[in-house]
Amino acid sequence: MSNRVSGPFVDTGREVVIAEAVRTPIGKSHPEKGWFRSTHPNAMLAACYQDLVARSGIDPAVVEDLIIGCTAPFGEQSRNIARNAWLQAGYPAEVPATTLDRRCGSAQTAVNFAAALVSSGAHDVVIAGGVEHMGHVPMNSPGKISELYGDPWPDELRARYDFVTQGESAELIADRWNISRAEMDEFAVRSHGLAAAAVDAGRFTGEMVAMELGGEIRRGDQTIRPGTSLETLGKLAPVFRPENGRITAGTSSPICDSAAAVLLCTREAAQRYGLRVRARIADQTTVGVDPIIMLTGPIPATRKLLDRNGLTVHDIDLFEVNEAFSSVVLAWQRELKPDEDRVNVNGGAIALGHAVGATGARLIATILAEMERRDSALGLVTMCCGGGLGTGTLLERTP
Numbered sequence: 001m002s003n004r005v006s007g008p009f010v011d012t013g014r015e016v017v018i019a020e021a022v023r024t025p026i027g028k029s030h031p032e033k034g035w036f037r038s039t040h041p042n043a044m045l046a047a048c049y050q051d052l053v054a055r056s057g058i059d060p061a062v063v064e065d066l067i068i069g070c071t072a073p074f075g076e077q078s079r080n081i082a083r084n085a086w087l088q089a090g091y092p093a094e095v096p097a098t099t100l101d102r103r104c105g106s107a108q109t110a111v112n113f114a115a116a117l118v119s120s121g122a123h124d125v126v127i128a129g130g131v132e133h134m135g136h137v138p139m140n141s142p143g144k145i146s147e148l149y150g151d152p153w154p155d156e157l158r159a160r161y162d163f164v165t166q167g168e169s170a171e172l173i174a175d176r177w178n179i180s181r182a183e184m185d186e187f188a189v190r191s192h193g194l195a196a197a198a199v200d201a202g203r204f205t206g207e208m209v210a211m212e213l214g215g216e217i218r219r220g221d222q223t224i225r226p227g228t229s230l231e232t233l234g235k236l237a238p239v240f241r242p243e244n245g246r247i248t249a250g251t252s253s254p255i256c257d258s259a260a261a262v263l264l265c266t267r268e269a270a271q272r273y274g275l276r277v278r279a280r281i282a283d284q285t286t287v288g289v290d291p292i293i294m295l296t297g298p299i300p301a302t303r304k305l306l307d308r309n310g311l312t313v314h315d316i317d318l319f320e321v322n323e324a325f326s327s328v329v330l331a332w333q334r335e336l337k338p339d340e341d342r343v344n345v346n347g348g349a350i351a352l353g354h355a356v357g358a359t360g361a362r363l364i365a366t367i368l369a370e371m372e373r374r375d376s377a378l379g380l381v382t383m384c385c386g387g388g389l390g391t392g393t394l395l396e397r398t399p
Contacts (some may be wrong), residue, residue: 015267016115018395019275020056021365022048023260024209026221026353029135035213035222036257041077041133044211045085048129048261051209053091056263056275064123066097067114068261069106069130070357071386072137073099074145081131101357104324105286105297105383105391106130107260108360112284112393114264119281124269129261132357139255139356161291166386167240170247170325172293177331181246184326185233188251188350191323195347196226203346203373207365223254223353251326256353260361278368279379283309283394290388295328297390298382299335305380305394313338317376320363322383323348332382345370359383360391371397 024044027035036044045068053060068082083097102109107130114128146152153163174184198204199220210219228250238245239252270277287300298321306313313336321329321343333340346366349359360383367379379395
């Protein structure tokens with residue numbers, strides 16, 4: 001294992017550790033076939049809370065705050081789902097909660113905010129994570145709300161920025177980095193192949209909250225397609241630029257339903273409550289980028305974490321770079337030039353799906369399990385976010 005890093009995040013002297021991290025199965029957002037089609041999102045998040053408590057053995061009453069990401073806090077996900085799911089789980093009403101939205105980086109931001117609270121001395125024990133039921137609360141829900149209550153992008157803002165969809169942003173990235181359709185198809189085949197191999201090897205089992213859904217116990221992910229090939233992907237039409245586009249449904253992350261949660265605390269609290277220490281939060285960051293070609297945030301976020309911790313890309317043992325679209329990760333790879341065998345080694349969101357408000361915490365659960373399996377020291381999670389943002393978390397396993 002490498003030498004300990006010491007970024008500015010840990011200057012308070014309060015070391016922030018992860019005691020546990022879990023996530024639900026990932027289900028397709030399908031009204032008839034989706035695993036979570038009859039499940040309220042409260043139940044998804046509550047299952048994560050309950051599993052964290054069961055695995056760690058922590059008394060729920062000592063949790064001092066809940067911070068949960070959700071990108072569409074409307075309908076079933078409205079009125080502070082972080083709190084509602086906690087109460088539905090049957091846990092103490094004295095524990096407060098908040099729900100936040102930083103688009104696709106919501107759950108990762110929740111973890112980062114929780115770590116900051118612990119580092120600052122405000123709290124000793126916090127649960128963070130995310131939830132998104134995209135089958136019940138679709139991605140276009142904010143647009144429907146806007147029709148009733150007003151546009152978040154009024155004329156004054158649109159005069160400054162000619163906003164585009166995330167799909168068009170993915171196409172703009174392919175344009176700027178000259179990424180071919182064939183390269184993106186190859187990346188998608190890799191994602192499905194690695195995810196299928198991970199399932200066969202049982203690598204997701206340890207992070208998974210088993211749930212009874214539709215009368216069956218689910219311990220897997222619904223969107224992985226083991227037989228995905230270049231031939232099958234080559235038959236798909238472009239989605240966002242019908243005439244000359246390169247992004248297809250096969251090189252985009254599927255819409256899906258999931259939840260994930262992470263238990264964070266000080267090292268002293270872990271000792272006090274008999275919790276294991278799986279890793280520490282060595283550093284974190286968030287960056288802003290051009291809101292038009294909005295999905296490039298992982299590039300400066302990664303560079304910022306590396307630079308201020310005196311690291312190179314080759315010092316990082318494992319990366320999780322969210323696969324919103326193939327072009328996002330391929331552009332990141334061209335800029336950072338990592339060893340590709342360290343990037344998304346169990347596949348990513350193109351195969352597993354991207355439940356937008358939950359994915360950041362899911363990535364942390366996944367990288368922790370893989371770091372332990374390989375006895376790796378350093379892991380880095382980064383995501384692009386709608387609106388031109390990027391999130392990053394540097395994790396370190398210590399003796």
